[in-house]
Amino acid sequence: MTFITVGCLVTGTEVIPGVPHVIGVRTEVGETIDARVVVDAGGRRSPLSSLIEAAGGRRPPEHAFEAGFVYNTRYYRGPQLPEPRDDLLSAIGSISVLTLPGDNGWWSVTLYHSPRDKQMRKVRDPKAFGRVLQALPNHAHWANGDPQGDIFSMAATANTTREFVVDGKPCATGVVPLGDAWGFTNPSIGRGITLGLMHVVDMAPAIAEHIDDPLQLAGEWERRTGDRPARWHAATVGFDRLRAPQVDAFLQGLDDPFDPSDPSVAGPRAFASAAHYDPQVLQWFFEVTGCFTLPGDVMARQGVLERVREVASSAPPYSSPGPNRAELEEVLA
Ligand SMILES: Cc1cc2nc3c(=O)[nH]c(=O)nc-3n(C[C@H](O)[C@H](O)[C@H](O)COP(=O)(O)OP(=O)(O)OC[C@H]3O[C@@H](n4cnc5c(N)ncnc54)[C@H](O)[C@@H]3O)c2cc1C
Structure with missing residues (x-):
């Protein structure tokens, strides 16, 4: 070539x-x-x-x-891919975890955080990486394989x-x-x-x-x-616009920085949460995550908004389980 x-x-x-x-x-x-x-x-x-x-x-x-995330990835291999027990991309307080199945028995786990999160920089050490992963009940089993190589760190692009x-x-x-x-x-x-x-x-x-x-x-x-x-x-940048300020607030031990009644915040959150409770909403949600239909176009369909609201309000907002900030810092210490 x-x-x-x-x-x-x-x-x-x-x-x-x-x-x-x-x-x-x-x-x-x-x-x-x-x-x-x-x-x-x-x-x-x-x-x-x-x-x-x-x-x-x-x-x-x-x-x-610029959302400013730092990714830390470890690859694993094993006879069987770990089963997904949560979203492949989960937001857990001030950190996020990406669990990505690959082929030929390979998969990866990425823990990512704000560049201002000095404590989380410790996950470049495989032991700290392993401890944080073990503290995430729905994701810990993704470590059940042979780790392949070092932890790769990368700062996200704007x-x-x-x-x-x-x-x-x-x-x-x-x-x-x-x-x-x-x-x-x-x-x-x-x-x-x-x-x-x-x-x-x-x-x-x-x-x-x-x-x-x-x-x-x-x-x-x-x-x-x-x-x-x-x-x-x-629409893709919209994810970062909602997530990045939240990460920064949680890192400082502050509350969610958004007004939960603001429709531009409440709408996407209700949609994501309701997708965990209702198969029809999940199908609509996958239309968006799979880049088939823009979120606004799905919501504009007759009955969608009402169904999302109904499901979201009848169950607690879905959140992936994991340590709060103080517990996370203990795990990292
Ligand atoms: C860490 C990381 C993870 C990603 N994960 C995903 C993912 O899971 N899923 C997904 O869909 N996307 C992912 N992306 C994004 C995806 O890689 C890009 O969106 C995609 O590759 C863009 O394709 P492209 O053809 O526009 O450019 P590129 O794939 O970047 O190709 C550009 C090519 O142009 C060449 N080039 C540059 N300058 C010159 C020059 N002067 N002369 C000749 N050639 C030149 C480069 O060498 C390169 O080969 C990821 C990106 C990164 C950085």
């Missing part, structure tokens, strides 16, 4: 005065590749913004929401989008960013690949249709990106 690294954009006659028009790329070894349209699938570290700037264009503004069309004017024509090169999210709910594919599926017909009309193509990129990928991106 040959890897080529794109080093700069090749530009031609401008379609919009002052806006670079891309007609190809030059690789780092100096080879020029002509293109009627350049598709940037360079991922979250895509150099496109810098390349547009280097070509004399406006740097696309970036919009970021949820980010790049605005390639500003006030109707593209930062460059002849180039379209797709997938993470346009927008990426904190990976804890595992949606990046789905959102990227969604973007490609939505854009491929537009590229085919407007391949020789850079202005139309830029407009279609903006419209189609806004129609579906951007709405899913925002």
